[in-house]
Amino acid sequence: MITKEESDKIFRGGIIGREIVFFKTTASTNDKAIEIGRQRENPEGVIVIADSQTHGRGRLGRRWISPPGVNLYFTALLRPSALQKKVPLLPAASAVSIASAIREYAGLNAMIKWPNDILINGKKTGGILVEMTQDKGRTRLLAVGIGLNVNMSQDMLPENIRPHTTSLKMENGNHVDRVKLLGKILDNMEKTYKILLNGNKRALINKWLSLNCTIGKVVTVQNYNRVVSGIADGINDCGELIIRLSSGKIITVSAGDVTILNKN
Ligand code: BTN
Numbered sequence: 001m002i003t004k005e006e007s008d009k010i011f012r013g014g015i016i017g018r019e020i021v022f023f024k025t026t027a028s029t030n031d032k033a034i035e036i037g038r039q040r041e042n043p044e045g046v047i048v049i050a051d052s053q054t055h056g057r058g059r060l061g062r063r064w065i066s067p068p069g070v071n072l073y074f075t076a077l078l079r080p081s082a083l084q085k086k087v088p089l090l091p092a093a094s095a096v097s098i099a100s101a102i103r104e105y106a107g108l109n110a111m112i113k114w115p116n117d118i119l120i121n122g123k124k125t126g127g128i129l130v131e132m133t134q135d136k137g138r139t140r141l142l143a144v145g146i147g148l149n150v151n152m153s154q155d156m157l158p159e160n161i162r163p164h165t166t167s168l169k170m171e172n173g174n175h176v177d178r179v180k181l182l183g184k185i186l187d188n189m190e191k192t193y194k195i196l197l198n199g200n201k202r203a204l205i206n207k208w209l210s211l212n213c214t215i216g217k218v219v220t221v222q223n224y225n226r227v228v229s230g231i232a233d234g235i236n237d238c239g240e241l242i243i244r245l246s247s248g249k250i251i252t253v254s255a256g257d258v259t260i261l262n263k264n
Pocket of ligand 1: 027028029030031053055056057058059060062064072073074075117126127128129145146147148
């Protein structure tokens with residue numbers, strides 16, 4: 001289990017993780033982070049982490065399986081007033097931070113599938129859910145929620161998601177120290193966040209592109225009730241996916257689920 005003492009050791013200076021708030025269990029670290037953020041004068045960089053979640057949320061209204069003792073569930077609080085136009089690239093910056101940390105720390109070939117799923121050997125191991133408060137007259141808060149399957153075994157997963165879900169341990173058999181991995185992710189988030197603040201979006205997008213497994217592939221994107229198919233041509237400065245349809249028409253999509261049709 002991640003203990004408060006262990007999570008307290010992570011901070012090494014900087015913005016991201018300057019305070020770590022730990023819970024043994026909570027409904028969702030995103031909800032807890034927003035609750036805490038509303039009580040703070042300056043919540044920028046506060047990390048809320050839980051050993052388990054009772055109501056972990058994924059994108060598109062899905063459930064995020066969050067058993068105790070095995071994975072990472074945490075939320076970084078940020079303030080969009082300092083970010084403005086950079087907000088759309090925050091999930092991409094987080095995905096770069098996570099995929100790089102997995103590569104550096106666990107030696108696994110983590111890839112990013114648009115929008116920001118973390119895959120290993122084609123199976124999902126991590127995801128990012130960014131939520132924003134809408135309080136009138138107050139600076140908005142941004143909650144960057146990250147879930148990463150670290151030491152989870154297959155029998156902890158519901159059967160329907162087993163074929164396309166994995167964990168770091170399921171991929172190479174090695175137990176991973178969650179606290180050290182979290183420390184690495186937070187170090188990387190600090191770096192990518194500073195790149196975003198300094199306005200070098202292109203550097204970040206290029207890093208995202210070097211880690212992604214979507215661009216150049218034939219894809220189908222399911223976006224609420226709409227399904228589009230074409231070639232994934234790139235991402236724009238807002239992190240939206242650019243798709244070239246068979247008619248030659250270029251469209252962009254900002255959210256959805258991608259199925260990659262030609263995997264090679
Ligand atoms: C996805 O669907 O890919 C995003 C999953 C995000 C899960 C994390 S776990 C920590 C934080 N709290 C939540 O309830 N969700 C996010």
